[in-house]
Amino acid sequence: MDTGCFAAVNPDMFKPCSERGPPQQGGVPPVKTSRTKPEQSKPELAQVVTDSRTGRRYSKGKLLGKGGFARCYEMTDLTSNKMYAVKVIPQNRVSKPHQREKITNEIELHKTLSHKHVVKFSHHFEDQDNIYIFLELCSRKSLAHIWKARHTLTEPEVRYYLRQIISGLKYLHNRGILHRDLKLGNFFVNENMELRLGDFGLAAKLETVEQRKKTICGTPNYLAPEVLNRHGHGTESDVWSLGCVMYTLMCGNPPFETLDLKETYKCIKEVRYNMPSNVSPTAQKLISGILQKNPSDRLSLDQILNHDFFSKGFTPDKLPPSSCVMVPELHPPSPAKKFFTKVAKSLFGKKKAKVEKIPCEEKDDKDLSKLVSGIVKSSINRQISYKTVGPNEAPSTTGQLVSSVPLEQTPAEEESRKSISRSFKGTMASSAEPCEDVLTPASVTELALKVLSSCLATMPSATRNPPCLSRPQTFLWVSKWVDYSNKYGFGYQLSNRSVGVLFNEGTHLSLCDQRKTVHYCLTNNKHFTFQASSLPEQLRSQKQIVELMANYMEQNLMEGGDLHCDEQTSSPPPLLLQWVKTDHALLMLFNNGTLQVNFYTDHTKIILCKSSDGSYLLTYISRERVSYTYLLSMLAEMGCASELRHRLRYVVQLLHHHADA
Numbered sequence: 204m205d206t207g208c209f210a211a212v213n214p215d216m217f218k219p220c221s222e223r224g225p226p227q228q229g230g231v232p233p234v235k236t237s238r239t240k241p242e243q244s245k246p247e248l249a250q251v252v253t254d255s256r257t258g259r260r261y262s263k264g265k266l267l268g269k270g271g272f273a274r275c276y277e278m279t280d281l282t283s284n285k286m287y288a289v290k291v292i293p294q295n296r297v298s299k300p301h302q303r304e305k306i307t308n309e310i311e312l313h314k315t316l317s318h319k320h321v322v323k324f325s326h327h328f329e330d331q332d333n334i335y336i337f338l339e340l341c342s343r344k345s346l347a348h349i350w351k352a353r354h355t356l357t358e359p360e361v362r363y364y365l366r367q368i369i370s371g372l373k374y375l376h377n378r379g380i381l382h383r384d385l386k387l388g389n390f391f392v393n394e395n396m397e398l399r400l401g402d403f404g405l406a407a408k409l410e411t412v413e414q415r416k417k418t419i420c421g422t423p424n425y426l427a428p429e430v431l432n433r434h435g436h437g438t439e440s441d442v443w444s445l446g447c448v449m450y451t452l453m454c455g456n457p458p459f460e461t462l463d464l465k466e467t468y469k470c471i472k473e474v475r476y477n478m479p480s481n482v483s484p485t486a487q488k489l490i491s492g493i494l495q496k497n498p499s500d501r502l503s504l505d506q507i508l509n510h511d512f513f514s515k516g517f518t519p520d521k522l523p524p525s526s527c528v529m530v531p532e533l534h535p536p537s538p539a540k541k542f543f544t545k546v547a548k549s550l551f552g553k554k555k556a557k558v559e560k561i562p563c564e565e566k567d568d569k570d571l572s573k574l575v576s577g578i579v580k581s582s583i584n585r586q587i588s589y590k591t592v593g594p595n596e597a598p599s600t601t602g603q604l605v606s607s608v609p610l611e612q613t614p615a616e617e618e619s620r621k622s623i624s625r626s627f628k629g630t631m632a633s634s635a636e637p638c639e640d641v642l643t644p645a646s647v648t649e650l651a652l653k654v655l656s657s658c659l660a661t662m663p664s665a666t667r668n669p670p671c672l673s674r675p676q677t678f679l680w681v682s683k684w685v686d687y688s689n690k691y692g693f694g695y696q697l698s699n700r701s702v703g704v705l706f707n708e709g710t711h712l713s714l715c716d717q718r719k720t721v722h723y724c725l726t727n728n729k730h731f732t733f734q735a736s737s738l739p740e741q742l743r744s745q746k747q748i749v750e751l752m753a754n755y756m757e758q759n760l761m762e763g764g765d766l767h768c769d770e771q772t773s774s775p776p777p778l779l780l781q782w783v784k785t786d787h788a789l790l791m792l793f794n795n796g797t798l799q800v801n802f803y804t805d806h807t808k809i810i811l812c813k814s815s816d817g818s819y820l821l822t823y824i825s826r827e828r829v830s831y832t833y834l835l836s837m838l839a840e841m842g843c844a845s846e847l848r849h850r851l852r853y854v855v856q857l858l859h860h861h862a863d864a
């Protein structure tokens with residue numbers, strides 16, 4: 204292992220954005236003076252807010268952010284449990300008629316909008332202290348927060364976000380509305396990483412050139428030359444800001460950023476900006492097609508979408524949440540992906556009739572095992588060589604499995620592995636606890652496949668699940684995970700709060716007992732235990748990475764379910780042997796025989812484990828994150844509802860393909 208690369212971790216990127224201070228768009232303060240007033244003393248917001256007209260009560264959650272007028276809180280409707288982002292505007296901040304008018308304008312305009320890529324306006328009310336505006340909650344904040352953590356995004360990510368911005372913007376422009384404040388902080392991102400255009404505080408109806416108000420509004424770095432020259436703001440001025448957004452995401456800083464506002468304005472008027480050479484020629488062409496001084500020379504939104512940058516480059520369908528803080532590993536769709544999408548659709552989607560048409564024998568199709576191994580990303584991927592992909596390569600040739608020849612370990616990795624091994628032999632030999640009856644990923648897969656297939660085969664049809672165990676025996680499962688295998692490995696938190704990382708080169712390090720104990724596994728049967736305070740030098744950087752991932756998970760990720768158990772300090776936690784990701788689910792195999800499958804879209808989970816009396820327990824964690832544990836024999840005997848049966852079928856298919864890969 205090359206420990207040098209561990210030092211490259213930037214601990215800041217694991218911090219939640221809130222700890223890094225508000226994201227900055229550039230070095231210049233915003234022109235929107237009405238929004239950047241110093242804070243006046245505000246009445247303390249009550250823990251529960253009541254809408255006196257409807258009687259609905261809302262409980263205040265965490266502070267999401269602060270704007271010029273508003274503080275924005277997460278709030279939960281105590282009747283429906285629905286969560287909102289609520290902009291709370293103190294009455295004393297809108298006491299002047301023009302201030303009040305601004306908020307009324309924002310509300311009246313936003314109310315009328317309904318589009319997939321526009322933040323949904325729910326409702327509003329006011330009491331004597333505040334005005335409350337209830338909006339769709341965008342739990343991953345905004346592109347400004349992502350940009351702050353990442354600085355630059357990859358081209359596929361830029362295409363992913365820009366397509367959604369353009370879709371929302373076309374909707375606005377078609378309705379004759381100008382946004383007039385397009386900037387990273389106004390592109391909100393929801394739990395599913397979908398973009399929503401928001402903040403209509405400066406939005407206005409499009410007027411004829413003669414009628415256009417000649418006021419300057421917007422964010423200085425993103426102001427169009429015609430707005431600065433007081434020729435008014437048209438749809439093309441929004442397009443200009445979009446070009447600035449694209450430049451910022453690709454280059455890491457706004458195009459016209461300088462230390463001096465006057466100089467910035469001069470650069471904008473002269474369209475003077477630098478283009479870093481690492482930006483691809485196609486992206487450069489698109490940016491310069493947008494950043495045209497004359498609005499009529501500027502590309503239109505449709506021309507932008509038809510540009511080679513979009514038509515010749517791959518745009519992912521979705522992005523992993525981890526991409527908010529780290530570079531994602533994105534692969535263009537392969538035939539295998541299409542195949543698995545089809546399987547998943549038949550299992551969970553509308554085409555239920557087709558379920559029976561996807562027999563396990565399909566794995567005998569000579570191309571199938573290749574296809575499936577092509578779509579999975581897993582802890583064994585390092586043994587598979589992928590073609591290196593240029594950002595603009597055509598989708599059909601990129602990211603596909605080109606060979607299954609194992610990659611050689613690099614000499615540095617080999618040497619480092621040996622050196623750790625050597626030093627333990629010298630100093631820690633007595634700590635080694637060789638395991639008997641070592642389970643391998645293959646044996647766990649085989650066993651799980653056997654018991655689940657036979658359960659499905661004997662299961663009668665049923666519409667309901669059997670009674671679940673009221674007090675199931677405690678077992679450990681993965682409550683949070685983070686895939687950072689593009690650099691280091693796969694991290695996970697168990698339900699007893701111990702954390703582990705399966706590193707790319709096959710070693711495993713976990714922290715237990717409130718991080719005081721370190722378990723290190725050089726191989727599946729070479730385990731070492733240390734006090735964190737007396738960890739050998741060679742393992743410190745690995746431990747640091749585990750800690751960084753643990754902190755990231757603690758601060759950013761939700762618990763995957765309601766089942767918790769106390770930390771057993773005496774025995775080492777189960778060891779993750781292997782993880783496999785398909786487009787729809789994550790499979791994890793442990794050295795105690797436990798298998799867990801997490802379905803990404805609805806957050807449901809299946810956990811198969813063995814109880815101390817040798818019987819198998821199957822736990823289903825629902826989309827509401829409620830867990831139900833059944834005796835597998837009971838499921839086999841009494842059957843289960845289709846929700847669970849479909850998932851069990853998917854797991855069996857996944858195991859089949861995995862076993863054959």
Ligand code: ADP
Pocket residue numbers: 238267268269270271272273274275288290322338339340341342344345388391401402404
């Ligand atoms: P203002 O209009 O007063 O400038 P903003 O609309 O900018 O207020 O909101 C202030 C902050 O609140 C934003 O920076 C963002 O962090 C947060 N916020 C606003 N709307 C949402 C939302 N829909 N979901 C999540 N956070 C939001």
